[in-house]
Every structure is written in structure tokens, then in C-alpha cells.
Amino acid sequence: MTLIDTHSHIYLSEFDVDRLDMMERAHKADLSKILMPAIDSATHEAMLLLEEKDPDCLAMMGLHPCSVKENYKDELKIARDHFDKRTFNAVGEIGLDLYWDKTFIEQQYAAFHEQLEWALHFDIPVSIHSRNATDECIQVVSAHQKGKLKGVFHCFSGNNEQAQQIIDLGLYLGIGGVVTFKNSGLDRVMETISLENIVLETDAPYLAPVPFRGKRNEPSYLKYVVEKLSEIKGVSAGEIAVITTANAEKLFAL
Ligand SMILES: [Zn+2]
Incomplete structure (x- = not known):
């Protein structure tokens, strides 16, 4: 069985105490x-360093909507400059966050629009953050979907209609x-969604899965997600792995 964790911030300081052990558990x-989706320039170095040390950890590049502040144009430039130095598997994470702070919502939209165009330019996928903003993100993506845009709505937790x-x-x-x-309701939605x-x-x-809800999450816990999906879809864990891994390989050109 082979699994791919398509969104994991394992370069953050939460893992400084046991990163090697955590990676061993993951393997x-x-x-x-x-x-690994980028957040902003404060953590680029840690992310790129981890990628250098472990070739199984692959960096994305982009500006997270929660990091869009007064200086967002500088941050966008820093992220964009990285694309001139090397290739990345994806632009991420990008999008809109209407949960925390709506002060910079206009700037969030501007950053999202710009970064979607980067993805189209480099012909790579996007990893989209859409917290409390699923409909808004769908709308923005629609405007940029010229038949070529590919990507993932990361941490999808919407309804059937939004999924479709x-x-x-x-x-x-x-x-x-x-x-x-x-009570997330996502199990019900997943009943109708094809793997x-x-x-x-x-x-x-x-967002650690049950039975670790509320604790620090790590890639090895992906098995609990697989188990749950296996239960919902009535297929083996192995089949969940085969299909979702093939999807991730295709999407991110792995
Ligand atoms: Zn994230």
C-alpha cells in the first residue's frame, strides 16, 4: 500500500522536537x-531545508490567505521569485479565509487571482484554502478556469452541491x-462522491483525525482517514490507497 499526503506543514516548529521520528512513522x-504547501516567507527556509534533506517531502510555493497583510505585495514577490530559481509541483497554499480576519479580504482576492495566473503560466496545479469561503473560491476559480487550471480544494468540508x-x-x-x-457531515457527502x-x-x-482530534496531527495519521473512507465507501483500505495515490500522482505529476 502506498499513500500520499497532499497537504502537510511538517516543516513547522511543531515538529522540531521529533521530526525524524515523525518521518519514520510516516514511512x-x-x-x-x-x-508541503508554503505559508509565507517566515517559513520558506524551513520548508526548503526539509525538502533538501528528505526527497520524499516536496515543497509547493505560494502565499497563504491568512498571511495576506499590508505587505502582501512584497510577500507575493518573494514567492514569485522562487519560481524563477527552480520548479515546484504546485502553487500553494492560496485562496480565501473568511473565518479569521476579514480586514484584508480585498487583498486576499488580489493575491488569489494573481497566484491562479502563476499556476496557469507554469502549468502546475493549485492547492486552495477556502475556509468559510467555499462558494467565493469556486467563483474565483471559475473565472480562471480556461480549461487548463488544475488543483485541489484542500480540506474540503462543503456540501454535495459545492463538491459537484x-x-x-x-x-x-x-x-x-x-x-x-x-457531525461534520462530510461522511454523508463522501457517500455520493466518487473516489x-x-x-x-x-x-x-x-485537524488530526479521530482518535487524535484536537492533538497535533502528523502524516502517519492518514491511515485513520483511509479507514474511515473504507467504511463509508465499502471498499478495502488498499483500494482507497490505489485510487487516491493515482489521483495525487496524476494531479501533481509525481
Ligand atoms: Zn495548509
């Missing part, structure tokens, strides 16, 4: 690749710990 849990809109746009749904949460349309993720160190 033992059949994780073949871990994709994303699939119709040609993007994937990133499914993680939320599917194991009681062909999803990729797996942890969003570590956040």
Missing part, C-alpha cells in the same frame, strides 16, 4: 510522498481528518 505508515461544482470545474477534493469528525475525485491529506499539524 512505516506507507506514506511515499508528502507535499468543484468536480465540474475539473478540480479535486482534498479529504482529511474532518471526514472522521462526528476518482479525491486526494488525501492531513493538513498536519492541524
